[in-house]
Amino acid sequence: MRHTHLWAVGATTATALVLTVTGPAATAGAAPDPARRTLPAGDGWASEGTGTTGGAAAVPSRVFTVTTWEELRAALAVPGTEPRIVKVKGTLNATAAGCSAFEAAGYDFERYLADYDPAVWGHDTEVSGPQEDLRAASASAQGKAIKAYVPANTTIIGVGGNAGITGGSLQIQGVDNVVIRNLTLESPLDCFPQWDPTDGATGAWNSEYDSMVVYGSTHVWIDHNTFTDGAHPDSSLPRYYGELYQQHDGELDIVRGADLVTASWNVFADHDKTLMIGNSDSAGATDRGKLRVTLHHNLFTNVVERAPRVRFGKVDVYNNHFVVPASGYAYSFGVGQESQLVAEKNAFTLPAGTGAGKILKKWKDAPVTTAGNHVNGRPVDLLAVHNAEFPGEILRADAGWTPVLRDRVDSPRAVPALVDHRAGAGRLR
Template sequence: MRRRLSRPAVAAPPWSGTGPGARRLRFWPAAVVAAVVALAGALLVPTAQAAIACRITYTVASQWDGGFGANVSVNNLGDPVNGWRLTWSFPAGQTVTQLWNGSFTQSGSQVTVTNADYNGTLASGASASFGFNGAWTGSNPVPTSFALNGVTCSGSANPSPSPSPSGPNPSPSPSPSPSPSPSPQPQTGLVGWATQGGGTTGGGNASPTTVNSLSALTSALSSGSAAVIRVSGTINCSGMLKVTSNKSVIGNSGAAIVGCGLNVTNASNVIIRNLTFRNWDDDAINVQYSTRVWIDHNSLSNGYDGAIDVKRASDYVTVSWNRVSSHDKTMLLGHSDDNGAEDRGHLRVTYHHNYFDGTNQRHPRVRFGNPVHVFNNYYRNNGGYGVASTEGAGVLVECNYFENVADPYHLGEASSGPGTLVARNNQKVNSGAGQTGGSVATIPYSYTCDTPSQVNSIVSAGAGAGKINI
């Protein structure tokens, strides 16, 4: 924290990003990565003519050996619902291991998810979303039938008399809309390094506590128990507020932390989502001596030092769907050249779908971590540089969109010696060639690269606070 460096020019070595340590990507077919399942129903209540009708979107956001992450959207097409229960059966013995934005039970193959206390009311046409991580063996086919409050969903407000798919009419899936949609929904679940080491669930299914004052927020963050902390309104503060283990810190609509930042130190299993940070006087989010941290869908601007810094042997971190603007030093990974004894073998971080909008440098600036994964980010009008790999770090830079960035990535930075960097499948518009060299360790998790030429529209539409239902 509070470290400023200036960067001299760096000479570019020859490119050699396909060495023996370079990995092969596993791309999962689109049929596995996303599926929209529509089934049907209407329920007439004898005295009120109330009808339930619904559409369910079930998306596999990421998949790895034995595990996967999924997002589910419940769209109410019928009369208003006050309290919902969604049920389905897994076709191949899959299990839910952790879930957010709701609670779940599972008996055999049947899963039941009920709403959280803040997303149980669905007006006609409204939606609620939840996500989960699961386990599978053999195969991971998507469920084909869902029921909302006991009524099978059809994707239509009109009851469908033919739930059986055995007939010749192929109408059950009439919406094969092409996947290059600007909606970021396919990868809003947890992806990347924070899925490793046991995964990241934050406060899990703890009953949410809403805070709207500095004293209430400070108390909730320091609790020794697992907690889901919902921040409401604007909280003004200074310095750094310590975040302890097993916490989900989630902003309600419009929530902002102004003047200070969150310090995740000596902690594990922390989620920070949907918050706006402004005018912090140190770092906005600092992670040190901590593991299994997910920083997602935040907006950050006009601060003093780092927007999101990760340092001091921290590990298993995902930084996703954040928007940073009007700021200089954005994301530092590894704080000092002389901290290698502590940091080597750690500092494994995934940066994906972040929007670096007119920021200057450190997107990220990396020391020691290998492999660090930088994919599907949108770089726009960055005055200094995009990515720097230094001090023996190994960084994979792929499927990003660079627009008006003269120096998209390079090796070494200021007094820091070079690391290695492999770049592939990046889209560059009015941007420099970049500098690469060496090889990078294998990425252990599965993920999906969006089409690089579409990343600017996907990320600008979906990054930042207020761009996700939480």
């Protein structure tokens, strides 16, 4: 198969493109191109109905190989909804120029800290004024630069074992039929978090940008990716006003009427608020009957919470491995507004002193099905232990539906070894 290499002209624009053939045509007997892989039938909610093929049927002129963030955005901006494949080589850095490239004229972080110091501003009202306006303008500039919008009928796939994106946010918004595979996605670092003195008793820094957002889209397959905070874990971030200067949001959000999503064989690592399905209790008008998501054979390691947190959706979580951090752990499964979560045959590795009752968290009254799960190699009834450990947060049994779209189901005893060795970027088979 021929490949097209996409070159962006200029440091920050891609309005002029040069397309050149960089690879030979495919020959008989050649190994199948993983970029042409489609989601197997029966593999989670994304296989429902028309299934998910992404750009598998792309003609050679719509197959792009990109090596920079600007080239990626340009490839995705090529007009038309005919199938396209975008192959990522190496690591694309969306913020290579640094935070200063986004700063509005006159913004001064030291001035910001002085203006909104709780000793001066207090905790009763949200911040406002010139420096907050300039912070917001700077944040807007960063947002425009680091977001890449994925069209319908697209496959984005990493080439080899070291392909990925640093500091960028893939936006799968209002489209159908998308495949994202074999990328290491280092969480965007928000250069301009907002101080909210009214958030909790002592205020908090709030940030934007997820590594990937599925927003109002359908038939999305997210497979063999690694989501991580990379070089900037929360432990490396400073504190101001006595609070963590939080520069991370989520790793993956599936929100605003998104539907029919399968996330398989991914690694979600070293993060706080990791994976949210449904972003608001008041979004029933758009989310009710949607947010159908399957999570299987994923590794969640050293994540604090939201693995996932669920509202409204029928969410099937099976055959995942959860390696819980030794400190700071909040919960794995967040049971939220009108959710119907089924969690079966997962494996949990808990440190000493962490009870299995914490795996479930009740946010709102909603039924949940748990069956066949293992904790530290032994069968545990997650619902029973939660209700015994947290009698003030009793959860109801039976999510009210039975998943059938399961391509393979493994014994929970085999899950840790299987998932730990096969999930994540660079491990396509």
